[in-house]
Amino acid sequence: MNAFRATLSRDMLIARREGGESLLAVIFFVLGAMLFPLGVGPEGKLLALMAAGVIWVMALLATLLALDRLFQADWRDGTLELMALAPDSLTLIVAAKCLAHWLVTGLPMVIAAPVMALLLNLPPEGWPPLLAALLIGSPALSFIGAICAALIVGARRGGVLMTLLALPLYVPSLIFGAGAVQAAIGGFDASAHLMALGAITLAAIALCPWAAAAALRQAME
Amino acid sequence: MAEAMASPNPSGGFFHRLANPARFQRLSAWLMPWLVLIALGCFGAGLYYGLYASPIDYQQKDTVRIMYVHVPAAWLAMMSYSTLAISGFVALVWRHPLANVAGAATAPIGAVFTFLALFTGAIWGQPTWGTWWVWDARLTSVLILFFMFLGYIAIHNAFDDQARAGRAASLLAIVGVVILPVIKFSVDWWNTLHQPASVSKLSGSSMDPAMLRPLLIMAVAYMALFGVLLLLRMRLELTRRRVEALQMARAGAATP
Numbered sequence: 001m002n003a004f005r006a007t008l009s010r011d012m013l014i015a016r017r018e019g020g021e022s023l024l025a026v027i028f029f030v031l032g033a034m035l036f037p038l039g040v041g042p043e044g045k046l047l048a049l050m051a052a053g054v055i056w057v058m059a060l061l062a063t064l065l066a067l068d069r070l071f072q073a074d075w076r077d078g079t080l081e082l083m084a085l086a087p088d089s090l091t092l093i094v095a096a097k098c099l100a101h102w103l104v105t106g107l108p109m110v111i112a113a114p115v116m117a118l119l120l121n122l123p124p125e126g127w128p129p130l131l132a133a134l135l136i137g138s139p140a141l142s143f144i145g146a147i148c149a150a151l152i153v154g155a156r157r158g159g160v161l162m163t164l165l166a167l168p169l170y171v172p173s174l175i176f177g178a179g180a181v182q183a184a185i186g187g188f189d190a191s192a193h194l195m196a197l198g199a200i201t202l203a204a205i206a207l208c209p210w211a212a213a214a215a216l217r218q219a220m221e
Numbered sequence: 222m223a224e225a226m227a228s229p230n231p232s233g234g235f236f237h238r239l240a241n242p243a244r245f246q247r248l249s250a251w252l253m254p255w256l257v258l259i260a261l262g263c264f265g266a267g268l269y270y271g272l273y274a275s276p277i278d279y280q281q282k283d284t285v286r287i288m289y290v291h292v293p294a295a296w297l298a299m300m301s302y303s304t305l306a307i308s309g310f311v312a313l314v315w316r317h318p319l320a321n322v323a324g325a326a327t328a329p330i331g332a333v334f335t336f337l338a339l340f341t342g343a344i345w346g347q348p349t350w351g352t353w354w355v356w357d358a359r360l361t362s363v364l365i366l367f368f369m370f371l372g373y374i375a376i377h378n379a380f381d382d383q384a385r386a387g388r389a390a391s392l393l394a395i396v397g398v399v400i401l402p403v404i405k406f407s408v409d410w411w412n413t414l415h416q417p418a419s420v421s422k423l424s425g426s427s428m429d430p431a432m433l434r435p436l437l438i439m440a441v442a443y444m445a446l447f448g449v450l451l452l453l454r455m456r457l458e459l460t461r462r463r464v465e466a467l468q469m470a471r472a473g474a475a476t477p
Contacts, residue, residue: 147396151389155379165372165393168365168400211396218313218388 003088004096011100022066025105026112029062033116044121051120052130052181058116059109059134059177060170063141066105068162070097070149071216080153081220090216095209098146099139106138126181129190133180133197137173140201143208144169150215173200240318242459249452256448263442270435287345289435292420293443295338295363299401301331301447302366305373306398309391319455321387324394325377326454330447332370339363350414358407359415366404369397 015022036054037047074080083093113134117127148165152158180193239245271289278285304327312320342360343353354360373390380386408417419427420436428436 148393151376151393152379154385155376155389156381157379161375161379164368164375168368168372169397171361171365172403211392215389215392218392219385221385221388 001092003086004092007083007093007096008100011097012103015100015104022104023108025062025065026108028065029058029109030112030116032058032061033120037120047121048123048185051117051122052126052178052185054120055113055116055122055130055134056174056178059138060141060167060174062109063105063138063145064163064166066101067142067145067149067166068152068158070101070146071153072149072158075153075219080216084217084220090213091209094146094150094213094216095143095205098143098209098212101146102139102142106142110134110138122181123185125187126185129180129184129194132194133177133190136194136201137177137197140173140197140204141170143201143204144173146212147208147215150212150219153216153219173197176200236317242319242463245319246456246459249456253449253452256445256452260442260445260449263438263445267435267439267442271439275435276429276431281349284345284348285432287341288432289439291338291341291345292436293440294334294341296440297443297447298331298335298338298363298366299404300444301327301334302369302394302397302401304451305331305370305394306401309394312387312391313395321391322455322458323451324373324391325387326451326458328370328373328377328390330450330454332367332374334443334447335363335367335370339367355414357414358411359404362400362404362407366400369400372397 033054036050040046040050071080074083084090086093110131113130114127117130122130145162145166148162148169151165152161155161176193176197180190180197183193184190239248267289272286275286277283305324308320308324308327311317312324339360342363346355347353373394376393377386377390380389408415420433
């Protein structure tokens with residue numbers, strides 16, 4: 001557990017020292033969603049219908065932005081090899097890195113989401129499920145993405161490849177996340193969607209660090 | 222490469238002995254004409270029964286015949302992904318030198334079968350559902366499968382080091398295996414426009430034998446075609462590697 005805490009605080013420290021750089025994902029999240037009203041027209045009803053989907057899609061894309069750097073920098077300067085050689089489990093270290101990634105990109109997005117809900121004219125009954133769904137569902141994005149980030153360590157064109165690998169795996173989170181909000185707006189109970197989302201997140205937290213660690217090991221072979 | 226050329230343990234099992242590329246080339250050369258014969262025969266019989274000598278559906282009329290091309294393509298798409306995942310597993314666990322070759326050879330074939338299933342499905346959807354495409358769970362999950370094949374191909378091409386590319390792609394194939402149950406059960410879990418399973422059910426098939434027979438013949442034809450394409454692509458890859466090794470050896474000998 002020591003390695004977990006040390007890695008977490010190290011990654012958070014790096015994010016803090018980088019200053020605004022780690023907030024770029026959140027800026028992209030808001031900016032991208034802002035383009036939709038400009039593209040499809042500022043009609044309130046239309047925006048209210050799209051809001052949940054747009055916010056979720058932008059959350060997926062913004063998560064991807066920072067993900068390809070999750071292991072790349074550590075791999076280049078050799079930190080990753082030292083982490084793999086350490087007596088502590090690499091799986092735990094990977095889990096700490098995923099958690100740090102979520103704290104830096106996922107959590108700020110949850111905080112920024114009300115602003116976007118306001119801009120996109122989301123009906124008030126959609127607000128609580130939107131925040132709950134983002135809070136429950138966004139950790140899965142960081143953890144699932146970590147597998148893909150580990151697979152492309154050292155690849156020629158990491159960024160584009162990352163989107164191709166991760167987006168298909170993100171589809172279930174998107175369906176249930178946006179579905180929860182749509183259900184609430186339609187007057188139904190959103191809890192079934194939220195529970196499915198929670199199941200995805202719990203499974204991702206349990207399995208993904210393990211798979212990502214295996215991917216990192218084979219990258220360093 | 223050196224690993225693949227090493228002579229395997231003679232006391233090993235069948236798959237172990239296959240690790241010798243020369244032995245695999247001999248075996249596949251012997252197998253190939255048989256598979257071609259089966260494919261040609263079954264395609265001939267299946268298309269004759271399917272398109273001509275089978276009854277029309279009382280609701281769908283002649284459009285039901287698209288089924289004989291569509292359903293086996295969808296089966297083969299899923300079988301291709303299973304092959305991809307199994308060969309990935311074998312490549313990672315037992316380091317079988319042919320497993321990676323098999324996986325890399327399967328991916329484009331699987332992508333084409335998936336595309337064929339989606340394409341014929343769209344053509345079938347237009348007259349029966351009145352639309353080329355709906356975002357229903359079965360169609361969406363098969364579309365995702367298509368992108369997963371593309372992802373496998375992309376990651377296999379993204380590394381200069383072939384061995385590294387093979388390992389990354391194998392791991393991706395194993396992670397992606399979660400899609401298979403989703404596709405299979407999508408028609409049961411969600412209320413979809415796509416019809417639920419009617420060929421393999423616990424209570425037996427709900428299809429008329431006159432329609433089931435050509436469908437199964439077509440499935441065998443598609444499987445034989447898959448086998449032919451797979452062996453062809455694997456033989457090609459092994460030959461390409463052999464040529465490369467010989468060129469390297471010659472280049473090495475030429476320089477003093």
